[in-house]
Amino acid sequence: MGSRLCKRAVRSGFTDYPFFDPILDMPPSMNPPISAGHPDGAGSNEIVRTDLSTPAVGRLSLYFRELHRLLDAGQTSTNSRDLAAMVNVSAAVVRRDLSSIGSVGRRGVGYDVASLADHIGVVLGSGVHWKAVMIGVGFLGNALLRYRGFERLGFSLAAAFDTDPTKIGGVVGNTKILPMDQLEPVLRELKPELAILAVPSEQAKEVAAQVVALGIQGILNFAPTTLRVSSAVAVINVDLASELQQLAFRIQNA
Numbered sequence: 607m608g609s610r611l612c613k614r615a616v617r618s619g620f621t622d623y624p625f626f627d628p629i630l631d632m633p634p635s636m637n638p639p640i641s642a643g644h645p646d647g648a649g650s651n652e653i654v655r656t657d658l659s660t661p662a663v664g665r666l667s668l669y670f671r672e673l674h675r676l677l678d679a680g681q682t683s684t685n686s687r688d689l690a691a692m693v694n695v696s697a698a699v700v701r702r703d704l705s706s707i708g709s710v711g712r713r714g715v716g717y718d719v720a721s722l723a724d725h726i727g728v729v730l731g732s733g734v735h736w737k738a739v740m741i742g743v744g745f746l747g748n749a750l751l752r753y754r755g756f757e758r759l760g761f762s763l764a765a766a767f768d769t770d771p772t773k774i775g776g777v778v779g780n781t782k783i784l785p786m787d788q789l790e791p792v793l794r795e796l797k798p799e800l801a802i803l804a805v806p807s808e809q810a811k812e813v814a815a816q817v818v819a820l821g822i823q824g825i826l827n828f829a830p831t832t833l834r835v836s837s838a839v840a841v842i843n844v845d846l847a848s849e850l851q852q853l854a855f856r857i858q859n860a
């Protein structure tokens with residue numbers, strides 16, 4: 607992790623989460639929670655570090671989404687079997703994922719939806735306010751800047767940048783489009799942790815190098831190219847074409 611994150615408080619040592627899954631046979635004492643954040647930490651702007659596999663993080667993100675859907679529908683409790691059905695995994699996987707972050711359901715009651723959503727949110731970093739900048743405001747950048755769902759998860763799009771003079775000065779969503787020569791002063795002032803790259807693939811490597819040199823710690827890369835950046839910088843590549851290809855492969859081989 608970058609130095610800016612390291613300077614923030616790290617919360618750990620969570621030991622007492624009161625919910626017990628009715629489907630789980632073992633008592634809570636046999637499911638000791640590992641170091642993770644306390645549910646009350648949501649919104650505290652503190653970083654919680656937990657060792658989880660990438661697939662587990664992906665599933666937690668899906669549980670988080672489904673728990674918020676339940677909250678919106680006014681549901682206050684759930685259990686591993688229902689959560690499992692919602693994200694299409696087994697109840698045992700749900701219980702294992704949740705116990706690995708210190709969340710154990712209570713027999714006959716299950717999980718409290720709000721507390722569990724808050725706790726997963728803290729583990730996933732959604733209790734922290736993350737600042738992101740968008741680089742490239744074409745078709746994709748435009749759509750992402752208009753999407754309001756990021757804010758709910760704690761991500762704000764602080765500024766957007768483009769090289770096209772016809773776009774500079776415009777506002778998309780609530781974000782102003784700035785010229786690339788403003789990248790350095792704006793990033794130095796705003797200190798965003800994240801950059802979203804929605805530039806053509808030929809430009810992505812150079813733009814990635816620029817934002818990394820300015821202290822960006824994580825890149826969400828939409829350009830269909832492999833970025834080579836320092837291992838201290840987290841990179842997630844989003845490639846819908848590749849997902850479609852995998853979908854076609856699955857259908858072809860079903």
Ligand SMILES: NC(=O)c1ccc[n+]([C@@H]2O[C@H](COP(=O)([O-])OP(=O)(O)OC[C@H]3O[C@@H](n4cnc5c(N)ncnc54)[C@H](O)[C@@H]3O)[C@@H](O)[C@H]2O)c1
Nearest residue numbers: 742743744745746768769770804805806807829844845846
């Ligand atoms: N991951 C996916 O699923 C997915 C889906 C669609 C598009 N894409 C990719 O996302 C990227 C954007 O797609 P799009 O359809 O929005 O393209 P677009 O051409 O509409 O937009 C690209 C924008 O980047 C700007 N730009 C070009 N060079 C720049 C630079 N050096 N610095 C800052 N801005 C720069 C352009 O002016 C333009 O506004 C492309 O790489 C495309 O291949 C990925």
